[in-house]
Structure formats: structure tokens, C-alpha cells
Amino acid sequence: MSSMKINLTRREFIKKSGSVATCAALCGCGILPLVRGQEAHARRRSEIKCSYIFVDHQAPIMVAMYKGEEFSDSGIYLKPVIDKQKYKLVSDGAEITDIEFIVSKSGSEAATLFAQRHINLASYSLPAAMVGIDTGTPMKILGPVHTEGLALVFPQGAGIKGWENFLKYVRDQKEPVRIGYHSPTSAPKMVFEGGLHRAGIKFTSDATDFSADILMVDLRSTSSLSPALISRQVHGWVGPSPHPQVAEHMGTGEIVLDLRELPPQGYWHDFPCCIFAAGNDLINNNPEAVQAFMSLMKTSADFCNNHSDESATIVADWIGIPAEAARMSTVVYTTYPSDNWQRGAGVYLDVLNDMNVFNNKLKGKKLDQVKDDLFDFRFA
Secondary structure (H helix, E strand, O other): OOOOOOOOOHHHHHHHHOOOHHHHHHHHOOOOOOHHHHHHHHHHHOOEEEEEEOOHHHHHHHHHHHHHHHHHHHOEEEEEEEOOOEEEEEEOOEEEEEEEEEEEOOHHHHHHHHHOOOOOEEEEEHHHHHHHHHOOOOEEEEEEOEEOOEEEEEOOOOOOOOHHHHHHHHHHOOOOEEEEEOOOOOHHHHHHHHHHHHHOOOEEOOOOOOOOOEEEEEOOOHHHHHHHHHOOOOOEEEEEOOHHHHHHHHOOOEEEEEHHHOOOOOOOOOOEOEEEEEEHHHHHHOHHHHHHHHHHHHHHHHHHHHOHHHHHHHHHHHHOOOHHHHOOOOOEEOOOOOHHHHHHHHHHHHHHHHOOOOOOOOOOOOHHHHHHHHEOHHHO
16 A cells, blocks of 8 residues: 555645646636646535534544634634535635535444445544445545544443443343444444453344343434433443543433453553545545545644643534533544554454454455555545
8 A cells, every 4th residue: 555645735736637727717718628627626626525423532523613714824724604514625725625514323324325425525433434345335444533432331320330340240130231332333332342252241132132141232323322221221331422421420321431441451442433434536536635634634633632621612512512521531532543543443353353244355354454445544
């Protein structure tokens, strides 16, 4: 895989594409332009449709929209057209593309939107992206958005803290312990099941299998996590921040353990969760816009890390949660695919293969065998 980084200014991009200023003027007059110039113009102005989820894992997207031109010192920022929905992506003083932001409920929904070509860029869970690539969706993972920020939650007052106490609780029950999750390919579910698998704890999604220790229950949305706990549909749930922190703040639940504490010890630290992914057509036809977007996300990620209280307040207002709960988040934001992050990606691949999730190009493969199928890190 090429390690060349794409970081062209608008002027360099136009020069390399063969476009000229007079060509744009002729296009406006309805005169047939030079073919190469027309294609370059189309690439620069092609619209990005970007999906994201209402969780603080994807705070850099929300913060970039909120801060807008305040990030102009970095050279790249979003200029609002319709607040929280449509923006101009501005780089080196030029509007290089339009971006429409679309809220999805889960990684599974985002994967479906990608497969149906309703979006061409998204932030969602790494496992969901892997499944999409395996099933033939033409896209690449560009890099992470953050690490960690996953937890197991039980009702308030349960008094279960840590892995050993949770394990004792599970073994003391006569029937499988019901644990909810919000999406089949969500990172919390995959990490939790991976930890159970490596600890030799039997789990199932079959409600008739009473031989299992844990029954995994699909709640289909993060908005269903706390109601399912309150109604006792589940004994507990695994989910992304800020939902565990909100549950504690509102008194509806308490965090049993951060999923980084799952066995084996240290194995799940700094683990991947949400990523940025782009369609191959967007990468090939508009690399300048992809580069500008990822550069903006790095600026926004750095802001979130260095101004955590302010970014938490922005996210809390954006997604409608208490600011106090948002400030409890332990998420670290980054767009850099470190060696440790890539190791974690390999663990996901192994876990998904252990569970026979893949049927195509990723089936039975190790990460080194499919890196070029999965990743394009040039923009990160």
C-alpha cells in the first residue's frame, strides 16, 4: 500500500488536473469546456454525504460544525449553509465541496446507507465497516476517530463492580443473563463478546438456548438501552459513551466496568471503536476533499482533547444530554492509526472470524493479508 500522503492545495490540484480558470468561465456560459477541466471541476464540487451517530465518540464532527469559521486559522473549516446539516468545506480560502451531514442510528444503519450509496463518507464502528467491506461495499477505512469509551451498565444499586464480581453474578444465575446492545456490529458488542469468548464464557443470541451463560439481546438503538434496563427486558447493557455516563447521572444505571477491563488484562486498552470510512469513488474522484475533511477532523480532535469541558458542552447541547454526563467521558480523540490501534483492528478481524461473520474476502484472513482491502491511511 502506498504511503504517499495527499495534501494538495486547491491551486496545486487545479494545476495537476489540467483545469484552467477560463474553462470555469466557459462552463458558466454554456460553452463546451475542455474535458479534463470539466472533470476536475466536477471533482472539486462533487458533494460529500457524511453519516454520523449521536454519540460523543464522533464529537470531532459535531465540534467542527459548531465551531465553523473559528477553525479558519488551520486553513480548513466548515461554512454553514443549513445549520447542523449542510456546509461548504473551505480549504485555503476556496470552497472545495459541499457536505451534507446525515444522522444514522447505528453502525449497521450506516453500513446499509453506504451499501445503497446514499452516503459516501461516514463515521461509525470499525467492525461494521469491516463487515461492509467483506460483503463488497466499495470503500476504505481512512483512520480512527477515537479510542475506547465503552462500558457495561447494570441498574443503579446493583452493587456489581469489576470483572470478577460480574463473573460471580453470571455464575450465580439459574438462567442466562440478558445483556442488551444497540447494533449487531457495534464496537461495544464486539469487544464484550470478544472478552467473553477469550474468558471461556458461553454466550448466545438464541433465546431458547438455556445452556448459555449470557443471552445477547438486540435493542436496535442506543435510545432503547436505558428503557430496556428500566423495564427489566435486560439485566444490563453494553454501549458507547455518553450513554453509560448519562445513565449514572440520571440515576437509571451504574457502570459495572469499562470494557477495557475485560480479560485478558491489558488486551483491550486503547482499543479501536469508531472510524472514518469513505467510498472508493469519493477517494478516487475527489482526493482533495477527502484530505481536507480528514485534516479538519484532526484539528477538531485536537480541540476536543485540549478543551474537553468546552467540547463536552457542545456535544451535550448537540445531542441533548446533560453537560455533566458529557464531561465524564473518557474518550481520547485521534485520527492517527497507531501501531497499537492497528493491532486492535487485527483483534476485531480475528474475533469476527472466530464468530464466522465473514463470508467473502475477509473470511479466514489475518490483518496483514487484507490491509490493502481495508485501509487507506494516506489521508490520516
